[in-house]
Amino acid sequence: MQDGKKTLLEKYQIPLSHLDFGYIETCQNARELEKIVQILRSGEEGHFPDLTRCAEEKLKELNPNSKLFRFEENIRHSDKALDAQELKPIYDWTESIKTKDNAMAELKEDVCSSTAGLLPMRKPAKIDTEKKEPVKNVTPQQEKPKTTEQRIKSTDYSKWDKYDADVELLRMDLEEERNKEQVERKHRSQEEKAHIKICKDGVDDLRNNLIKKLSPLEREEYAERFRMCGNECFRSRDYDCAIAEYGRAIAYDPPHAARAYNNRAISHMKLKNYVAAIEDCEACLKLEPDNIKARLRLADANYAQGRRRESYDLYQKVLQIEPDNKNALKAIEQLHNQFGELAPAHATRLTIEEHSSPSEKEHVKVNSAPAEPAPKQKQKPESTPKAAPTKDYDLADLVKPNRVVKSKLVSAAEALGKLKGPSAQQPSRELPKEAAMPIIHLPTSAQSKDNNKLLIQEI
Amino acid sequence: MDKPQLLEHLHESVNYTVYDTKWIPLSAKFVVLGSKPNSHGIMDIYELNEDKLEKIKTVEKKAAFKCGSFGAASLRNRHLAIGDFEGRLQVLDLEHPELAVYNVKAHNTIINTIDAIGGTQLECGAPEIVTGSRDGAVRVWDIRQGQAPVVDISPAPQMGDGVNTDTRRDCWAVAFGNTFNNEERIVAAGYDNGDLKLFDLRALAVRWETTLKNGICGLEFDRRDIPMNKMAVTTLEGGLLVYDMRTQHAIKGFSYVEERNAGRSVGTNGVISGPKATVWTVRHVPQNRDIFITGGGTGSIRLWQYEYPDKRVIDDTDGGKMGVAGTLEMLSAATLSTQPVHCYDWHPDKLGLAVCGAFDQGVRVIIATKLNLF
Secondary structure (H helix, E strand, O other): OOOOOOOHHHHHOOOHHHOOHHHHHHOOOHHHHHHHHHHHHHOOOOOOHHHHHHHHHHHHHHOOOOHHHOOOEEOEEHHHHOOHHHHHHHHHHHHHHHHHHHHHHHOOOOHHHHOOOOOOOOOOEEOOOOOOOHHHHHHHHHHHHHHHHOOOOOOOHHHHHHOOHHHHHHHHHHHHHHHHHHHHHHHHHHHHHHHHHHHHOOHHHHHHHHHHHOOHHHHHHHHHHHHHHHHHHHHOOOHHHHHHHHHHHHHHOHHHOHHHHHHHHHHHHHOOOHHHHHHHHHHHHHHOOOOHHHHHHHHHHHHHOOOHHHHHHHHHHHHHHOOOOHHHHHHHHHHHHHHHHHOHHHHHHHHHHHHOOOOHHHHHHHHHOOOOHHHHHHHOHHHHHHHOOHHHHHHHHHHOOOHHHHOHHHHHHHHHHHHHHHHHHHHHHHHHHHHOOHHHHHHHHHHHHHHHHHHHHHO | OOOOOEEEEEEEEOOOEEEEEEEOOOOOEEEEEEEOOOOOEEEEEEEEEOOEEEEEEEEEEOOOEEEEEOOOOOOOOOOEEEEEOOOEEEEEEOOEOOOOOEEEEOOOOOEEEEEEEOOOOOOOOOOEEEEEEOOOOEEEEOOOOOOOOOEEEOOOHHHHOOOOHHHOOOEEEEEEEOOOOOOOOEEEEEEOOOEEEEEEOOOOEEEEEEEOOOOEEEEEEOOOOOOOOEEEEEEOOOOEEEEEOOOOEOOOEOOEEEEOOOOOEEOOOOOEEOOOOOEEEEEEEOOEEEEEEEEEOOOEEEEEEEEOOOOOEEEOOOOOEEEOOOEEEEEEEEEOOOOOEEEEEEOOOOOOEEEEEEOOOEEEEEEEOOHHHO
């Protein structure tokens, strides 16, 4: 400080009074707080551990990403920082990689055969670093002839009167821009064309040749690499790239491609390519029929594609494998809400899952005392007509939470039920008939009964 | 704490100057390239065995080794391409290192830097090796092509002639990129005067060039085998720049985010102090392109994460498209030596495992934890 160096306090022009608990608490300026923290940390004004901590906490509140929270430590040794359990995967990995390493070493071959199947060599060439790009030369040449055409003779006063310099300038600018754009566009389209050509040019042949040359171990290894690349692309939301990588992984090792198919499916879905996603999911399920993710994705894709009924069945299949899969349950709930509007007939089947929780009490009541129509009528009178035989009770229960309840047909049935009592079963039974799937209908109702039982047990 | 930690797993002291360390793909082994005090080249192969390192092989050659790469080697052959102090490029079979598979006098003087591609990246063009040298030339090699480079990127001949040979720039860093199909390929080169050049090997032209404030020590595309996405550049005076390579503006080029103090030491108390230190190297995690490590002159390594902006491309006022750079976040930092950490290599097959070399004649196996969470 004596040798003319400013203290941080002077440099940042912060009054000494700001180094104070009261001020720091109220300070809302992250920049200023950063400066205060720096001054406090530097120790130029003395050491105040509590004040420093207070300022740091406040800064963390205002700007959690501040560069002042970057710390550097001396590196710690893995023995101290990780316990044996955390190190074990690394040791296991070294063992497994060694076996692979040895297997690969046996595949070694001499150089001539290893380079045989490769792509042709580049033609020897030179790039001159000092060369100017040709594009720049083109634009001025094109401009020159145009300006000469529009030249006005110096004696032609009438024309000069009409001449507006601003407009001309603007026109010149526009032309220049247009030229530039044209050149760029030409450039780009040429590039694009080239890309497409290359992509299509016998990639498959090359690939097949390559694959033929590889041993199963190598294929697996390369496929794994491609899959990892794909995952990595997916993570950075580069879905096109991910799809290409997964495609390669599949091509290189079809028997073990379940995961690649599965991942490609989700990438397709991200790009709203649902048909492709469905295909991939199905391919994955062929290899691994119980893959829950693939099943779920298949259902999601079907749903997104607009095939809602199919997706409903598929969600049910997910639940068969994993009964408490949250995504499937949620989707079914959603679906069933929509089906309330779309297809009342189908809705009878859909209600099962959603309905179980709100109607728990009713289930208990009905199951314990099936011949008790009176309290139910109070809640929702519509369900009474079907409540008498147990099978029909399920149906009624299923229909109830839907909006169907409010439809005229049902209310008419309800009215009938009030009038005739048991005979009113007939109109309400039309609902399942409309669905035209009595066979499926029965098992689902049975399933719902099971659910009820479960619920009762839980209670 | 869900931030990754950098830990030293193993440490091996050697009696020579380490210049490069590289994992052998699909194995638990790595090679260490260096220079003995008598300026002979030395290559050691170590194997990872639970909690110790085992030296498997030592190879000594006449010229000191500077840099190496497995990039052009297939999984079954795994040949190492080495550049040495006398400008020779050799490709060695690690089982029979006495006789080089390929040997060429690539440059007049030391080969500073090497990169290779096409070995394990199938369907991405032919295997090629690129070297950058003090003589200012960048040359691309194909081992099937005898003694001449397939692409020669040299400064104009008159520059090196005459009295003043200093006009030739020293090439410090090269990297392949943009190799997403069989034709497309780009070489990026960084020079001691801060020149950064992109050479398009398909069009055989300079794609783009710019000049940074100081010399370029490290250069890497985040991934070699995709349409170029990002490129990280490190400089002599502690700069770290990450370019967004997806969008090239006709005039402004590529946009970038810069971190000025990437090389300076951040003390344990968070106060940036000390002189500006070189950032020697930058290496992206092979399993995650948005995380990379830098090795600095203060003997520290730092793990960075790049975050993309909401929109990567905007329309410029003159109608062109312009890229938008994201932000950099430092995830972790650790000091492991008093000397610069100048080479670092992630294991291509195991997330978080790495080996690095420092000028304190030490080789360290590093574990980065919790990278799978990103």
